[in-house]
Amino acid sequence: MARYTGPTCRLCRREGQKLMLKGRKCFDPKCPVQKRQYAPGEHGQSRKKPSEYGLQLREKQKAKRIYGVLEAQFRRYFETASKRKGVTGDVLLQMLERRMDNVVYKMGLATSRAEARQLVRHGHFAVNGHKVNIPSYLVREGDAVEVVQSSKSAPRMKELAEFAQARTPPVWLEYDAQNLKARVVRLPQREEIDIPVQERMIVELYSK
Numbered sequence: 001m002a003r004y005t006g007p008t009c010r011l012c013r014r015e016g017q018k019l020m021l022k023g024r025k026c027f028d029p030k031c032p033v034q035k036r037q038y039a040p041g042e043h044g045q046s047r048k049k050p051s052e053y054g055l056q057l058r059e060k061q062k063a064k065r066i067y068g069v070l071e072a073q074f075r076r077y078f079e080t081a082s083k084r085k086g087v088t089g090d091v092l093l094q095m096l097e098r099r100m101d102n103v104v105y106k107m108g109l110a111t112s113r114a115e116a117r118q119l120v121r122h123g124h125f126a127v128n129g130h131k132v133n134i135p136s137y138l139v140r141e142g143d144a145v146e147v148v149q150s151s152k153s154a155p156r157m158k159e160l161a162e163f164a165q166a167r168t169p170p171v172w173l174e175y176d177a178q179n180l181k182a183r184v185v186r187l188p189q190r191e192e193i194d195i196p197v198q199e200r201m202i203v204e205l206y207s208k
Contacts, residue, residue: 056205063197067096068113073136078206089199090190097188100125101135103145107175107182108164109157124151139184146181170194 050058064074081092096102101110101117104125110116117135119125125132126148127139139145151157161180169175172188190199 053205056201059198059201060205063093063096063195063199063202066113066195066197067099067102068117068135069096075206078202082206087190089203092202093190093193093195093197093199094188095138097193098138098140098184099135100127100132100137100139100145103139103173103182103184106170106173107145108167108169109147109160109180111160111163124148124154124157141184141186143184144181145184146179152180 060074063069064071069077077095078088078092081095082088084091097106101113101120104110104116104120105113110119120135120137121133123131123133124147125145127137127143127145129144131148147157157180161177164175164180165177169182170188170192172184172186172192173182174185175182
């Protein structure tokens with residue numbers, strides 16, 4: 001599958017804020033977003049005020065980059081959300097939050113969503129006792145997500161388990177640090193999704 005392979009920090013600079021794409025590096029004082037607070041490229045420091053369309057596009061790009069989703073897949077998420085009950089923007093973000101790689105990241109067992117994606121692809125996690133290696137797998141209410149037994153003793157997983165202890169999981173996840181397991185207590189609500197995106201503008205963009 002196609003994916004972005006360029007400098008990750010460039011994406012944050014383009015959006016003008018930290019998207020937490022590089023894990024611990026994002027907390028470093030030398031973070032490129034802090035050192036160069038302008039868009040990348042030759043004309044990064046002289047960009048004009050964006051139009052309404054430009055603002056809507058930026059919100060969409062921001063959401064895609066935070067969750068690591070490409071355009072075609074993101075549009076499918078939107079189309080699915082628009083057909084379901086509820087506010088389309090809220091349903092869209094709820095679906096993105098339910099992605100397997102995002103759940104692993106929210107458990108604290110990855111320093112970034114990109115690392116979580118890689119861990120899921122390598123088969124280190126299971127849902128309800130069945131190994132899942134698809135990062136886009138959507139968990140449901142009541143699902144139990146856990147590290148497979150064979151991976152619990154891996155050095156990197158032990159490091160991440162310690163890292164997870166310093167993080168607070170969202171209220172919709174019930175995390176068991178001793179067993180490296182989490183249960184989806186309920187689906188996330190919009191006020192519990194802490195990403196800097198105005199989903200209303202994304203809906204307006206796709207509704208044109």
